[in-house]
Amino acid sequence: DAGVIQSPRHEVTEMGQEVTLRCKPISGHDYLFWYRQTMMRGLELLIYFNNNVPIDDSGMPEDRFSAKMPNASFSTLKIQPSEPRDSAVYFCASSFSGLSGNEQFFGPGTRLTVL
């Protein structure tokens, strides 16, 4: 398996623009997680899905953030409009029946810079 795939790897955009980050989880995994990592706050969970259904989005910072999982092999995280404070590395992770025992596998991340 190719592991968790994220695109793009790097994104530079201007304040106010819409940003869409993409994730393909490992085939067969039923949980998908979106995280954000910054130097100040470390790794923060934004939202997670189980069988394509959002379970907990309490970590989503504002209404500017939204996430979808239209099928088991694809998820998007959208920021609209983007702001400089959104600059961070965004990670997607997946696991199989993941919450109570199985390992999470992380993608390489998308480094977002909002100017």
Added chain:
Amino acid sequence: KQEVTQIPAALSVPEGENLVLNCSFTDSAIYNLQWFRQDPGKGLTSLLLIQSSQREQTSGRLNASLDKSSGRSTLYIAASQPGDSATYLCAVNSGNTPLVFGKGTRLSVIA
């Protein structure tokens, strides 16, 4: 609310030294604990997962221990090498909630 703390935040050791990284958590009612490695500009790589019923797990030169009652885990790295230089993160699974991460320990192994 579960909180995970890693001390020290950074550590520098000479090559060949054995070292211990520490992780503590506030709620001992956990299902498992996972240690990750993160290289600069990269994602997280899972190193070891310890179930709550286990006391330790080993993989090569790495050994992770878990003491649930005291809310502590350690990652022992034997005979450290420059290639071990990375940030090591500890994460706790408390059941029907996602992982809670510490902020990591940044390790530098000097040749």
